[in-house]
Amino acid sequence: xxxxxxxxxxxxxxxxxxxxxxxxxxxxxxxxxxxxxxxxxxxxxxxxxxxxxxxxxxxxxxxxxxxxxxxxxxxxxxxxxxxxxxxxxxxxxxxxxxxxxxxxxxxxxxxxxxxxxxxxxxxxxxxxxxxxxxxxxxxxxxxxxxxxxxxxxxxxxxxxxxxxxxxxxxxxxxxxxxxxxxxxxxxxxxxxxxxxxxxxxxxxxxxxxxxxxxxxxxxxxxxxxxxxxxxxxxxxxxxxxxxxxxxxxxxxxxxxxxxxxxxxxxxxxxxxxxxxxxxxxxxxxxxxxxxxxxxxxxxxxxxxxxxxxxxxxxxxxxxxxxxxxxxxxxxxxxxxxxxxxxxxxxxxxxxxxxxxxxxxxxxxxxxxxxxxxxxxxxxxxxxxxxxxxxxxxxxxxxxxxxxxxxxxxxxxxxxxxxxxxxxxxxxxxxxxxxxxxxxxxxxxxxxxxxxxxxxxxxxxxxxxxxxxxxxxxxxxxxxxxxxxxxxxxxxxxxxxxxxxxxxxxxxxxxxxxxxxxxxxxxxxxxxxxxxxxxxxxxxxxxxxxxxxxxxxxxxxxxxxxxxxxxxxxxxxxxxxxxxxxxxxxxxxxxxxxxxxxxxxxxxxxxxxxxxxxxxxxxxxxxxxxxxxxxxxxxxxxxxxxxxxxxxxxxxxxxxxxxxxxx
Amino acid sequence: xxxxxxxxxxxxxxxxxxxxxxxxxxxxxxxxxxxxxxxxxxxxxxxxxxxxxxxxxxxxxxxxxxxxxxxxxxxxxxxxxxxxxxxxxxxxxxxxxxxxxxxxxxxxx
Numbered sequence: 001x002x003x004x005x006x007x008x009x010x011x012x013x014x015x016x017x018x019x020x021x022x023x024x025x026x027x028x029x030x031x032x033x034x035x036x037x038x039x040x041x042x043x044x045x046x047x048x049x050x051x052x053x054x055x056x057x058x059x060x061x062x063x064x065x066x067x068x069x070x071x072x073x074x075x076x077x078x079x080x081x082x083x084x085x086x087x088x089x090x091x092x093x094x095x096x097x098x099x100x101x102x103x104x105x106x107x108x109x110x111x112x113x114x115x116x117x118x119x120x121x122x123x124x125x126x127x128x129x130x131x132x133x134x135x136x137x138x139x140x141x142x143x144x145x146x147x148x149x150x151x152x153x154x155x156x157x158x159x160x161x162x163x164x165x166x167x168x169x170x171x172x173x174x175x176x177x178x179x180x181x182x183x184x185x186x187x188x189x190x191x192x193x194x195x196x197x198x199x200x201x202x203x204x205x206x207x208x209x210x211x212x213x214x215x216x217x218x219x220x221x222x223x224x225x226x227x228x229x230x231x232x233x234x235x236x237x238x239x240x241x242x243x244x245x246x247x248x249x250x251x252x253x254x255x256x257x258x259x260x261x262x263x264x265x266x267x268x269x270x271x272x273x274x275x276x277x278x279x280x281x282x283x284x285x286x287x288x289x290x291x292x293x294x295x296x297x298x299x300x301x302x303x304x305x306x307x308x309x310x311x312x313x314x315x316x317x318x319x320x321x322x323x324x325x326x327x328x329x330x331x332x333x334x335x336x337x338x339x340x341x342x343x344x345x346x347x348x349x350x351x352x353x354x355x356x357x358x359x360x361x362x363x364x365x366x367x368x369x370x371x372x373x374x375x376x377x378x379x380x381x382x383x384x385x386x387x388x389x390x391x392x393x394x395x396x397x398x399x400x401x402x403x404x405x406x407x408x409x410x411x412x413x414x415x416x417x418x419x420x421x422x423x424x425x426x427x428x429x430x431x432x433x434x435x436x437x438x439x440x441x442x443x444x445x446x447x448x449x450x451x452x453x454x455x456x457x458x459x460x461x462x463x464x465x466x467x468x469x470x471x472x473x474x475x476x477x478x479x480x481x482x483x484x485x486x487x488x489x490x491x492x493x494x495x496x497x498x499x500x501x502x503x504x505x506x507x508x509x510x511x512x513x514x515x516x517x518x519x520x521x522x523x524x525x526x527x528x529x530x531x532x533x534x535x536x537x538x539x540x541x542x543x544x545x546x547x548x549x550x551x552x553x554x555x556x557x558x559x560x561x562x563x564x565x566x567x568x569x570x571x572x573x574x575x576x577x578x579x580x581x582x583x584x585x586x587x588x589x590x591x592x593x594x595x596x597x598x599x600x601x602x603x604x605x606x607x608x609x610x611x612x613x614x615x616x617x618x619x620x621x622x623x624x625x626x627x628x629x630x631x632x633x634x635x636x637x638x639x640x641x642x643x644x645x646x647x648x649x650x651x652x653x654x655x656x657x658x659x660x661x662x
Numbered sequence: 663x664x665x666x667x668x669x670x671x672x673x674x675x676x677x678x679x680x681x682x683x684x685x686x687x688x689x690x691x692x693x694x695x696x697x698x699x700x701x702x703x704x705x706x707x708x709x710x711x712x713x714x715x716x717x718x719x720x721x722x723x724x725x726x727x728x729x730x731x732x733x734x735x736x737x738x739x740x741x742x743x744x745x746x747x748x749x750x751x752x753x754x755x756x757x758x759x760x761x762x763x764x765x766x767x768x769x770x771x
Contacts, residue, residue: 004666011677018681030696036684044677051673119698194698199711265718267711410731411722412740418733465729472728654710 002067005055005146012048012099013136015041019129027122027193035122039110042125045132046103053100056093056145060084065152069093069145075157075580077551085167086158091292091307092145094171098288099135101172101179106132109183109208115655116187116204117196124190131182134314143307157551157580166226173219174246178284180212181249184256185281185322188274192325197270197332202260203651207641209260213253214637220246221630232586234601234618236515236626239388241367245287248360248367252280255356258349261494265411266346270333271326272353278322283360285315290367341413348406352399359395363388393447397454400509403502404430404458407465425464430457448517455506462499462506469496489639497640504636507629514598514622523605527612535619537600538562543611545572552578554587557604557613561591573604573615597624702762709755716748 023038025031056069060083065071073086073093088094106128113121139145184205191201223243224236237243256276262269293308326333339346366383373381408422434453442449466485474484489496524532526541533539542558556574560567571589578585591600598621606614679686699707723744727737 001666004670007670008673011674015677015681026696030698032694032696033684033688033691035696037681040680040683041677044680048673048677051669117699118696122696198704198707200707265715265722267715408731410726410736411719413736414731415733415736418731418736421733422731468729469725472725475728650714654714655707 001055001059001064002146002148005052005059006140006144008048008052008055009096009136009139009144009146012045012052012103013133013140015045015048016103016129016132016136019045020126020133021129023122023126023129027119027126030119030122035118035125038125038129039121042103042106042110042128042132045136046100046107049096049100049103049136052139052146053087053096056096057084057087060086063155065155066148066150067145068147068149071149071152071155073155073158075155075551077580078155078158078163079550081165082158082163082167085162085171088171088175089158089162089167090145092139092143092147094175095135095139095143095292096145097172097175098179099132099139101175102128102132102135102182105179105183105208106186109186109205113187113204115651116190116200117194119194120187120190120196120201120204122190123193124186127186127189127193128182130318131186134310138307138310142310154580157578160552160576160578160581160583160585161230163578164226164230166222166230170219170222170226173215173222175219177212177214177216177219178246178249178287180208180215181253181277181280181284183208183212184277188277189322189325192274192329192332195329195332197329199264200655202264202273203655206260209253209257210637210641213250213257214634214641216246216250216253217633217637218630220250221627221633225627225630229588229590230585232588232603234521234588234603234616234620236623237512239366239385242287242291244363244367244388245283245290248363249280249283249287251356251360251363252276252283255353255360256280258356259353262346262349266337268335268337268339268346269350270335271330274326274333276353276357278319278326279357279360282315282319282322283364285311285318286364289315343409343419344413345406345409345411348402348409352402352406355395355399355402359391359399362391362395366391396509397447397450400451400454400458400506403505404454404461407499407502408461422464426457426460429460430454442518445513445517448513451509451513451517455510458502458506462503465499466496490644491646493642493644494640497636497638497642500636500639501633502636504629504632507625507632511597511622511624511626511629515620515626518621520619521616522618523614523616525608525612525614527610532615532617534600534617536563537568537617537619539602539615539617541613541615542570544574544607544613549576551580552576555607556587557607557615559589559602559615561600571600571602573602575604575607592624594624597622597628599623702758706755706758706762709751709758713748713751713755716744716751720744720748 019038019041022034022041026034026038056067059067059070060074061080063070063074063076063083069090069092073090074083078086086093088097110121110125110128113124116124187201187205191197220243223246227238228236256273259269259276260273263273289308289311293311339350341347366387369383370381373379404426408419408426410418430453433456434449437443437449437452442452466488469488470481470485473479473488474481479487520535522532522534526532528541528543531538531540538561540560540562542560545556545558547554547556554574554576556572559571559573561569561571568591571591573589574587576585576587586603589602593599598619601618601620603616603618604613605616608614720741723732723737723740726732732740
């Protein structure tokens with residue numbers, strides 16, 4: 001079976017090399033059949049990668065320990081679900097998943113990207129082929145998941161922190177996001193290579209970019225929830241380099257999704273937009289490099305490997321090639337129009353872009369600095385939470401505010417009188433909320449009060465936008481309030497889907513602020529019968545219970561929680577001791593308060609031999625708004641992604657003569 | 663092992679056939695050139711984009727005015743040039759369509 005997997009990977013590699021070489025030749029010499037053949041090679045490469053993936057999945061399912069990968073990442077006792085998710089639990093398998101998603105995306109994007117134009121598409125194929133060739137080369141020559149060994153009696157098992165249901169969904173979501181950013185990159189490069197810098201590549205990739213961005217966003221939130229419930233330190237985001245690696249391309253893609261609207265509406269920022277696409281793609285490859293090179297110490301990273309220099313070389317190659325191409329095509333990317341006023345919707349988008357890119361680059365510096373420091377001085381420097389928090393506050397709070405300002409400002413230019421009128425209600429609501437928070441004692445955190453005041457401003461401006469838009473639509477006649485509302489959203493899904501996404505970011509900001517600026521932490525060593533208090537709740541430690549599971553032994557502390565005289569329930573933080581992996585994991589216990597959105601988070605820091613416990617309790621107000629934000633984010637993204645028949649007709653008419661088929 | 667060999671062989675053959683398909687389907691193509699829009703078509707596309715942009719800007723202005731983001735004075739000042747710009751874009755597109763139609767009429771002589 002391993003031979004079949006290897007053969008399938010070699011086939012995929014050869015096909016991708018063909019797509020790269022033959023596709024380039026076809027685009028260069030404008031040869032139609034060769035271009036079709038290169039496109040078919042991408043399709044075939046997807047099929048071959050699918051076969052290789054099926055072989056690995058079958059080996060995992062059969063516990064075939066003659067596969068080194070299976071022996072390194074699973075064991076006989078590992079439940080089947082986790083055994084299958086070990087597909088992406090290790091270096092080689094995760095690279096295979098990258099290639100599978102990439103070739104799948106390539107096929108779908110090329111088949112649906114005809115609107116970009118035949119000459120652009122002809123260059124998109126070799127660009128996708130180049131990225132695919134790199135990953136297939138790694139899988140064939142550097143990190144094969146099909147290396148074999150003498151069959152072992154049992155495997156090493158899966159890292160305990162990966163034995164969580166989120167393992168089934170979080171990594172694939174991130175991959176769909178990371179890899180998805182290859183599509184806009186390939187089309188942008190295709191447009192530049194074909195000297196077609198009109199809007200066709202943007203129209204062809206609009207949904208792909210939005211989908212990749214949404215997957216990356218959802219993937220990160222799932223990862224945050226996973227960290228929250230599984231890792232056992234009481235947080236959801238630790239500014240870990242690998243977490244940052246997913247955040248940076250998301251920020252760059254967010255900037256692109258905003259600035260591309262200015263190009264569509266005003267024909268401006270063409271150079272900036274291709275730069276953002278390149279930045280987002282390079283950051284996604286950089287993120288993959290960080291996770292796989294072993295260059296950084298992270299809970300997410302794979303073991304030290306020889307893969308790093310290859311990635312570094314590839315990142316340098318694509319960055320240099322893309323920037324050179326943009327430089328050469330600069331004359332074609334000049335805008336005819338200029339920004340009319342610094343107080344306009346376009347200008348707020350521009351400010352938002354500058355802040356997003358500044359935030360992404362400061363995070364990048366925080367990630368890269370320790371690596372550079374180690375390389376230059378030999379001393380490992382650390383960039384810790386205060387650095388990131390400083391820049392999050394410096395750039396994030398103005399960004400939050402801009403989300404409220406943007407929708408209230410007119411396109412092109414806005415007069416002071418009109419601004420005064422539109423700002424009145426949101427500003428009034430924000431000021432009242434700010435004073436109310438100070439009166440309620442929230443002033444203990446200045447950042448917290450500012451964040452909540454801005455959040456109220458943004459929510460009020462979004463609500464006002466929906467209300468005024470619905471009223472304007474209703475004033476046209478023929479529909480009631482509900483009809484006007486649905487017609488408003490249906491006629492401009494991207495705008496109103498975007499507002500819903502903004503609302504989700506506000507919920508996220510509220511949740512993060514509550515859980516960080518206003519959290520209460522208490523720690524105590526308790527003997528059975530002793531108690532401690534945290535933010536008004538009394539916790540009584542009753543003793544331990546133990547349980548033997550198939551692949552681990554679980555020990556749980558029994559903690560009764562009381563509020564005043566009310567008994568709120570028994571919670572069981574503890575630890576799991578995994579046999580095959582010879583590791584111990586923290587298993588937290590959380591009491592959700594759905595009424596207030598807060599959590600009581602219990603960690604059994606230390607299980608002592610004398611029967612006592614070192615118990616850590618965290619009261620985290622409003623933290624559940626973070627997870628609610630995820631649901632709202634998905635809703636907003638779906639609204640924005642939903643096909644718009646009216647828009648489709650308009651574009652079909654626009655590109656009627658240009659619509660082509662390879 | 664045998665099954666794996668068979669699957670591998672089928673995969674390889676299927677891939678080769680798929681890649682060679684364009685040449686197998688048209689062994690001697692009459693026109694193997696990858697066509698791209700000529701200058702006239704490029705101009706039409708650019709004009710169509712310009713027209714859509716002008717109409718969208720006009721629509722945005724109307725909507726911003728109805729929702730109170732643009733005052734009556736600003737609206738009156740801005741709408742004229744925008745309508746003119748949209749009309750110019752539409753006229754340019756029609757003119758280009760007429761030119762294209764003229765070019766398509768076969769000439770005798």
